[in-house]
C-alpha cells in the first residue's frame with residue numbers, strides 16, 4: 001500500500017493530537033503544514049519535523065501533491081477550507097463543529113459530493129474505547145433494543161485555559177461539547193425526531209451557556225437524556241469521561257466514572273474495565289480523547305483504502321448538527337422542537 005500524503009491545516013491546541021496520531025499510523029504521512037499564524041506554524045513544524053510550510057491553504061493545495069487534507073482549524077474557517085479541498089479534488093477530514101450553521105454544512109457536503117471527494121467530520125467521541133465497547137454490546141443484542149438512555153458529561157474542568165475561544169462565543173456547551181454527546185446518543189439509540197432543551201450560564205465570566213439538559217425522543221419510540229455541564233464541582237473530577245446508562249428489555253448497561261462498564265441481564269451482572277490505552281505521547285486525563293483520535297484517523301485510512309463512506313461523513317454529521325440547532329431553538333422558545341422531518 002502506498003503511503004498517503006496528507007496536508008494539515010491549523011496548527012493549534014488540538015492539532016498536536018492529530019499529528020501524533022498520524023505518526024502512530026501506518027499508511028499516511030503529513031508532508032505539509034499550514035497555519036496563517038507563522039509562529040504556530042513554525043513551532044509545530046519544528047516539533048514534528050515537517051519542513052514544508054504554508055501560511056495559505058490554497059497555495060498548499062495548489063503546490064503540493066497531496067492525497068488528503070486534515071482541517072484542524074475552528075469552525076469559522078471550515079466552509080472555505082472544505083470547499084477549497086473539494087475544488088482541488090482532495091479527500092478531506094474536517095474538525096467538529098463541522099460548520100457554524102446548517103446552510104454552510106449542507107453546502108460543504110454537497111460540494112464534496114459533487115467533486116466526488118470523501119469527506120469525514122472528525123467526530124471522535126464515538127471512537128473512544130468505552131464507546132466502541134458499548135456499541136459492540138448493543139450490536140450483539142445482549143440487552144435488546146434500548147428504550148432508555150442517559151448520556152452525561154458533567155465537570156468543572158478548566159477547558160478555557162487551553163481553548164480560550166470557548167469562553168468568548170455566544171454559544172458554548174451545546175455547540176462544542178454537547179455536539180459530541182448528541183452524536184453518541186444518535187450512534188447508540190438511533191435517530192431522534194423531537195428534542196426539548198433547557199440551558200443555563202452558571203459561570204459569569206463566559207458568554208455562552210455552560211449547562212444544557214436535553215430530552216430526546218427517538219424514532220424507535222425510545223427516550224434519552226443528554227446532560228452536559230462545565231459548572232459541576234464534583235467529589236471526583238471526571239473530565240473528559242461521558243457516563244452512560246442504557247436500558248433494554250433484556251438488560252441494562254452502565255458506564256461509570258473510572259471507565260467501569262457493567263452489563264446486567266437475566267444471567268446476572270458482569271463488570272469490566274474499558275479504560276483507554278495511554279498513547280506513548282498522551283497525557284491523562286486527555287488520553288481517552290487522544291486514543292480516539294488514533295482510532296478515527298485509522299478509520300479514515302481504511303475508508304480511503306476500501307472506497308467506503310466514513311461513519312461520520314458530512315451527510316451523517318448533518319443529523320448531529322440538526323440536533324444542535326434544534327436544541328438551541330428549543331431552549332430559546334421554551335418548546336419541544338421536531339427534527340429530521
Ligand code: NAD
Pocket residue numbers: 009010011012013014015034035036037040055057072073074075077081095096097122123124162163176289
Ligand atoms: P486553536 O485556535 O488552538 O487552533 C486553530 C489554528 O487554526 C490556529 O493556529 C489558527 O491560526 C489556525 N487557522 C484558523 N483559520 C485558518 C485558516 N483559514 N488557514 C490556516 N490556519 C488557520 O483551536 P483548537 O483548540 O486547536 O481547535 C481546533 C478545532 O478542533 C475546533 O473546531 C475545536 O472545536 C476542535 N476540537 C476538537 C476536539 C475533539 O475532541 N474532537 C477537541 C478540542 C478541539
Ligand code: 89V
Pocket residue numbers: 159163176177180240
Ligand atoms: O472535544 C472538544 O471539542 C473539546 C472539549 C472536550 C474540551 O470540550 O472542546
